[in-house]
Amino acid sequence: MQRNLIAGLALTTALVAPLAASAQTEISWWHAMGGALGEKVDEIVANYNASQDEYHLTATYRGSYTETMTAAIAAFRAGEQPNLVQVFEVGTGTMMAAEGAVYPVYQLMEDHGQDFDPSVYLPAVAGYYTNTDGQMLSMPFNSSTPILYYNKDIFAEAGLDADVAPETWADVEEMSRKIVDSGAAECGFTTGWISWVQLENLSAWHNQPIGTHENGFGSIDSEMTVNGPVQIRHWENLAKWEDEGLFKYGGPGGGADSAPAFYSGECAIYMNSSASRAGVLANTEFDLGLGMLPYYADVEGAPQNSIIGGATLWTLAGASDAQYDGVASFLTYLSSAEVQADWHQFTGYLPITNAAYELSQSQGYYDENPGADIAIKQITLNEPTANSKGLRFGNYVQIRGVIDEEFENLLSGDKTAEEALNDLVERGNSLIADFVEANG
C-alpha cells in the first residue's frame, strides 16, 4: 500500500516535473533518510537546485536501507533505475561486484570534468569504498561509528561519578550492577545494531579478524572468522547479562526498542551510531554523557580503532551524458566543506573530508559541543590494521540477518555463544560462497 502510494507520487512527480522545468536536465536520487535526516537531505537538494539552473535534482525517500537498495536493483532490472542511489555499507560487496550496473565515481568524475581528489576524504571512510587499485567506487555521504551514550542523572542517583564514562566492559558490568541494584534504573545498558556494534566493531576494536583476506578486502572469496575467543567471550557475557537484567536486547537490525529504552530512562547506558546523537538530544531532558566503546582490558591490542557504518552514493549505469554531468556536479557540491560540515554538525555523522573537519573546528563546533568529536577520535585512535579497516563480503545484507538470528538463538538459550557463533560463521560462509559462484 505504502509502496503504491510512493510509486504513485513518484509517477506524479515524474509527469509534472518536466513541465515545470523543461529546460533543465532531470536527475534522480533515491535515498533512505527519513525523519529529521530526510528533511536535511531535502534542504541540501533544494540548495543545490537553487545554486545552478542547468540541472534539477529530485530526491526520493525509498524506505529503509534494505528497501532502498532492493528497490533500486529491481528498478535496474526493469530499466527504470535512478541516476544515484544511497546504499548502506553492507551492500558495498554486492554493488562492487555489479560491474556494468554501476558507474564508478572516480570514472564518472574524470569523464565529466570535475576536479576529484580522493585524498581529501578521511582515509578511514574512503578506504571502505576503494578498490584494491586505490580507485574510489562510490561517494561517501553519511558515515558514522558506534559510540557510548550514558544518562548522567541515573549515574548520580546510583552513587556513581557522573563525569566518568565506563571505559572497559568490566566498568560497564560493575556500573550496570550498581545501577540496577540501587534501583536507579531497570536495566544497565542496551544497544542498537547487535551485528554492527557488538560483533563487527567489537572485533575491530579488539583487533580481531572478522574474515580472511583482510576481512574480505583482498578477495571476494573469503571466509568469516568471528567465532574467535574474544567474540565468544563477549556474546557469552551479553547472554549472561541479559539473564541478570543488566542488559536489554533491543531487537534485530537497528534494534528498534533500544532507543526508547534509553530515552525513557529504563536503561542507563546506550551504544549506537554517533549519528544517533541528534535523536538522543531531541528526545531526552537528562544530562547526557558520551564515551568511546568499551573494551576488554586484558585483550592485547585493545582498543584499536572502530569501523564505520552508514552509506555511500552509487551512480547507476544507463543514463544520458547530460544526466551524468549533473550527477557529477551534484557530487562535487555535496562534498564541499560547507555542505559537509553542516551535515556533520546537524546529524552527528562523521565529517567525510578533512576540510569539513577543519572547518567545524574553526567554527568552534567541538568547543561548544563537548563529545561531538568522540566518533572521529575513535576511528582515528590508531593506524587501522588488516583487522580494523572495515569488512567487505558478498551477500552481507543476508549475513546481517543471520547474525541477528543467531544472537536470538543465543539469548533464548537454544545455543551457547560458541555454538551460535560457529553456526553464524558456517551460514555466513555458505552465503559468501553463493555470492562467489553467482559473480565469479
Place this chain on the structure above:
Amino acid sequence: MQTKRTTFRSWWLPYLLVAPQLAITLVFFIWPAGQAVYQSFLREDPFGLSTTWVGLRNYIRLFDSAEYLASFETTVIFTVCTATLSMGLSLLLAVAVDRMIRTASVYTTLVVWPYAVAPAIAGILWWFMFNPSFGILTYVLEMVGYDWNHRLNGEDAMTLVVLASAWKQISYNFLFFVAGLQSIPMSLREAAAIDGAGPVKRFFTVVFPLLSPTTFFLLVVNINYTMFDTFSTIDASTAGGPGQATTILVYKVYEDGVKGLNLGSSAAQSVILMSIVIALTFIQFRFIERRVQY
C-alpha cells in the same frame, strides 16, 4: 446434477466471452508462474547481469538446508494452530448466534468487523498489545507471573502470530458457519430432542455431521489463508523472528528473494509452494468432497 446447455449461434461468441478471464489468468497467473519455474533453474546475480543454468541445484540446496526444513515444520505448526483456533472459536460464536433471536444481527455485524481490518494493521495491533516494553497484555501477563517476550522466546512469538492470524479469520469462518447452521432443518434437531438427546449430544450427533461440508470447505480455505495470506501479519508483528521461529514458507520466499536477492532459490521455493497448493486442492476435490455427506 442437471447440466445446463446454452447454444450459441456463432462459434466465436463463447470464446470471446471467456477471453477476458483467460487473458487475466494468462497474464497474471500462467505467465509469472512459468517465469518462476524457469527462474528456479537459474542462478543469477541481483542485477541480472550474469545468468547460469544450474538445473535442479536450487532445489537440492533447499532440501539440504536445515533452515528450509525447519521452515516447513514452522509452517505446519502455524497452520494447524491457526486453523484449529480460528475455526473452533468461530463455530462456537456461530452456535451462539444460532440460538439468539433478537440481537443476532447486531452481534453478527460486530463479529464480522475484524475482517475489514488490513492484515498489516492487525499485525501492528497485536504487536502493540504484546509489546515487551509497553504492551497492555504483556503487563497483564506479568501480573499473573508470566514474563512475555516474543522478541526472544520463539513460542511467545508463535503464539502472537497465531492469535493475530486466527483473529483475522474468525469473521470469515463465522459467516459460513452461521449460514451452514441455518440450513440445517429444525425438524431434525427437534426429532432428536424428542428422542431425549441433550443439547451437547444433539450438536455432536446431528448438527456437526450436517455441517461437515462447510467445515471441510473452511478447512481448505483456512489452510490456504494461513499459508499464504498471513504474510503481512507476520511481517508487521515478528518479521519472522526470533531466530526464524515464525518464518513460514511464504515469508522465507520474501526473505530470500526480496531482501536477500537470491532469485533462483526464491523462485524454487515459490514453485514448491505452488505444488503444495495444487496438491491440497487436488486432495480437496478428489477425496474429501466425495466422502463428505451433503
